[in-house]
Amino acid sequence: MGQKKKEKIKLDQMMKIMFKLSKKVTVNLLNALFDENYDYKKVKIEYGNGEFLLNNLKRIQADMFITVQSEKRSVNYHIEFQTQNDKAMAIRMFRYGFEKALELACNQEGEEIILDFPKQLVIYLEENQNIKDVIVLQIRKPDGDIERYEFPTMKYWEYTQEDLINKKMYALLPFQVFNMRKWIESISNSNRTHQEKAQLINIEFKKLIKVIESVGKSSTELYEKEEINARDFERILLVLKNMSDYIYNKYGEYRQVEKEVEAMLTSLYNPAIAKENRKIGEEIGKEIGKEIGKREKALEVAKEALKEGADVDFIAKITKLDKETVLKIKEELQN
Template sequence: MSSTIFDDVFRTMVEKMPYLAVPLINEVFDTSYPKNVEITQLRNEHQQENGEVITDCCLKIGGKLYHIECQSMDDTTMAIRMIEYDFAIAIENVQKEGRRYRMELPRSCVLYLRSGSNTPDFLEVEIVLYDESVLLYRVPTIKLETYTKDKIFEKDLLMLLPFYIMRYEKDIHEISENPRLFQQLLNQYEEIRRNLEDELSKAGKSKWYMDLNKLIIKISDYICQNEEKVRKGVGDIMGGKVLELESERLERIHREAMAKATAEAEMRGEARGEIKGEAKGEERLSALINRLILNGRNAEVQLVTTDKEFRQRLYKEYGI
């Protein structure tokens, strides 16, 4: 099976930060393992006669085997692949009791980074035995799109954070072109950065903070590779660069425009707040400048403070 950037990032977290998998296991299997529970990482390569089977994550916790696959697309063959993986894991961990073997399948789940309306909550395979009795092989799924950033931190599912940008994958171009949406995304990632730093500092895992940041940026760079503005914005925030956020930039433009308009009015001997010769004065101009900035019409901000005819036309356009 060929590896992808998503597989690489997921396996990196499991290998370097295995305890991040514990809350995910608790979420899926309704267990309550503490963060410091003892974890044994089992090998992911399972040799079979017809070739090697490579799984994403296989852990032993509390005497139980857990198998998690990270899937970037909704593959309709995933149920068959999962039962193949699980049998390979079970055979390698089989126990012999006299002449009888006991083979326990791992508790398995699939993490879908992308999903749709047809993505099932469970993957199922009916196994028909020689006597016609039927066993149901059933694997739960977990879908990234159902987890907001608040829910991720509430449930301590930090393992999902590198893939969080994929929730907005279809809207990346629109976000890049829309200042309001772009600002909202930057605000979310600034909050993610702060919360992540707080969570891992409290847990004494400061190194994980840097490692997770790098993985968040790696996936963001990949998803946003054709949208430089979004890629750079998320990368700078998660990389720790002190940015002038979009909201701060817009506020600065607004403040500078109002200061210049007021100064020009004073030079003409006009009273503050009467610069437009309108009853609403400065408040009306402020509202107009805000609307222009929010609509990405920054180039017109300066003109609106000096051209009365143009200003009046925009008042009518925006109904101010």
Template sequence: MADDIIEYFLKLKLTKIEELNLEFTTVEKRQSDMIFKCQTEKGNIAVHIEFQSTNDKKLAYRMLRYSIEIIEKYELFPYQIAIYIGKIEPKMQQKIKYEYEDTNKLEYNYKLIDLGELKFEEITNTGYYDLYSLLPLIDRKKRQEKGEEYIKDCAEAILKTPIDTDRKKDIAFYAEIFSGLMFGEQEVKKAFEEVVRMLDLQESSIYKSILEEGKKKGRKEGIKEGIKEGIKEGIKEGIKRGLKEGKADTAIRLLKKKFGKLTKEAEEKIIKADNEVLDKILDNIFTIEKIEDLDKY
């Protein structure tokens, strides 16, 4: 999804993308949502993507601090984007500016994108299919007017994409989670039951069992609450309420859903992992691109 976000929203043509691992220990006891080193036609830059679900009056200051740490550690100037996924319109400042004489100046701003302002057709006409997982969060006016019918529109759009079934399942998986931020549980369940039915019955039954078991153990609710509180940090806090065995089980099931299967070595590593490692795996479940990425944890 990161590639599509960068190319569509930032209008950058990527030749190579590499995820960077930067924990902002000096300014925030949290990890930023996504930081990437990107090779573009204009040279190397860092791209920092932050998801925001509430109107945080201090976001501009936090983004500035992140910017400084990225420059200090990687010697790359960051292109920063905050993606707002809240129900109401954003009211956050995007700029910090001051000037004392000619020697003390600062003018800083980041890019803020309100998904609610985007029209449904803007995404479905792009050809960036990974962005379809964000459909439940866009077009604030239409989703308020149509209610449950809007979720069905999102599900149908995913089904109609000209991509392979496994990729559709991944997109539907994230879309269902994001739908829970805007709509009631029963509305979401009803809309995505049709998606599940249409996509490989045997595989979809496993998918449903993962979500149901995760819900019983508090995992899915932890993810939902996590996204509401600020994506990854909230997910970490939500999942902390679960037991270590439940975390390992959920991580294994979600990774099997994403990659089809796991090696015995990978499963054993997850089972033996401590709470901190399991939290990191679950925090980054959206951005893990291949099984080998688990070696980072």
């Protein structure tokens, strides 16, 4: 696997982590990206399958599918993450959308099948003036008419840290450090001497540390205002650290700078989390009590169902008890 492929996989993984934060943060992000107005308290979200097996047994993998279910409707969203411009992106977006629509159509009945394409978006991280506001795919039908498909894009580099906070796109904050990658890479690929490159890259690294510190402090403030929870906060700092490591490791061994960033993020994380840990401890105690009550109820249901002659596998499924537990209850009833 090539270096660029490995880098894309790592960045994709970090993006996926940020799209799986708390429901509140995720719904607010979808609202901003797709111009929606969901109330996170009144909807459910589910993450859909993104891997599709084609007729030639080749597998294709989309980045992210999310379904939002409200009282009135259920809407599917598809998001792709890109670092660089890709001429084949329009074809891939159509293909992913088609495969998802086909998957959903399997549950339909009747003679006429409706293919419901998801709402789609491509997020481009790296600045490129060739990227347009929409990606266009045109399909010429047998009668000569042309069907035009447009896939909107988000040009991430156009959003400042303040923009992301104002629009409640908190999950995208860690990628502010990525905005500097292009400039550092241009220095690294230039014809300058090694010494000149090292000096210039270190200057950029100092700027990068300020960005990291700023994003870290903003995340702390969001946590203290309860805009994000402890798990969100932890993951934001984790991705921020990984993004920093990615840039440092790619453009030189600057271990001292890396340690400085790690110490900074640790200092931000520890004081804030200490308070949350006390709250979590109290909540865990309550949850344990609830879970004990649920289990006792499940055991009671299983016992009564066995008395009525219900199947062990069926009982395990409806009670969420493991099969061994149900078999043990059955054995006790028979003795």
